[in-house]
Amino acid sequence: MKGFPNYLVAFALMAMACSIASAYDPAPLQDFCVAASTSTDAVFVNGKFCKDPKLVNANDFFFQGLNIPRSTANQPGSNVTLLTVDQIQGLNTLGVSLARIDFAPNGLNPPHIHPHATEIFVVVKGTLYVGFVTSNPDNRFFTKVLNAGDVFVFPIGLIHFQYNIGSTDALAFSGLGSQNPGRVSIAETIFGSNPPINANVLTKAFQLDKNVVKYLQKQFSSNNI
Template structure:
């Protein structure tokens, strides 16, 4: 690595720092735009994440606020029969600090978006095609299931942090568009987090928690 590489890299890092520091929170940006930029890999250092480097606001261009391709169906040939295309700050750098993102979800016939939570966002979903059974479960001690069949043009809300799901109950493909109230909502798929963690959670412990035979727990841990 040459000295020039270093100084360029440092310059980029400091620019990023200078324009990014006010950008750390989803609400109430302190300047108009905080466009995330790629990390300076070309300068010879491999970085962990490209999420939060920002551009000089005077250099932002329209492409920084744009994503193409949300009209393209996702590939649903997988175990659960669904595909989520998330348009968040990773694909629209201009979303940085702005507290919102958009998703397109495709469902094969009888496909599902399995029970999951978004630790940092409420979701509002509208059905473009097909028929979905959707629902969420309220917190302890009630654990009420609030659920509904949605058709084309219906809109439904999944409150922040609650376990929710969508299930395509029609024999055709379904498509939905959703807005989420964070630039980076996060997803925790319950089955994967509980039975598919790396390393696995102690199976004796899970057996008691879920009232399952320890063998079933081990079987599940092998599958996820």
């Protein structure tokens, strides 16, 4: 920039960089945020309003009972106890949450995604077969068999699962990089939507007989989940 002092050029470049950086949208904490036409229609979008700091106490950062085993007497044979900002109010804006996952023998935490968080997973007891699949077009499958003390990472937004291949109960804990990681269970979402997705769509998408699609929709309907 001829005719401009060096410090002014540097200042202009810095201002441009800051402008570009500040224009980047932060990661969402919910699936969508519809623009409000007036202030009376608006809601707070950070997930929660903030408590007056003078009224905050230790209980806002506390949860008790995560050591208690959860029932796995259900169809998948697993139980996820998720501690988000809804259970521990002090997590608001901190960007982390925690989950306990109990598995019966042959229990499965079915294929699902966390749209808002990466997950770091540690096995405390048992033997688990885990894996995730990368996005299109590669669809690479990464998998490991994990034993007590082993750790595995599931990147944000990718389909993943955990399956107990041992003959005893298994236990694992997960740290998630959001106060509201979200969960989309693949089969339940596709075949159990309300109202149901048109069977013709699923028949063509999954290359299945329409009777099979209708059977799966019945299995995953809200009455059976």
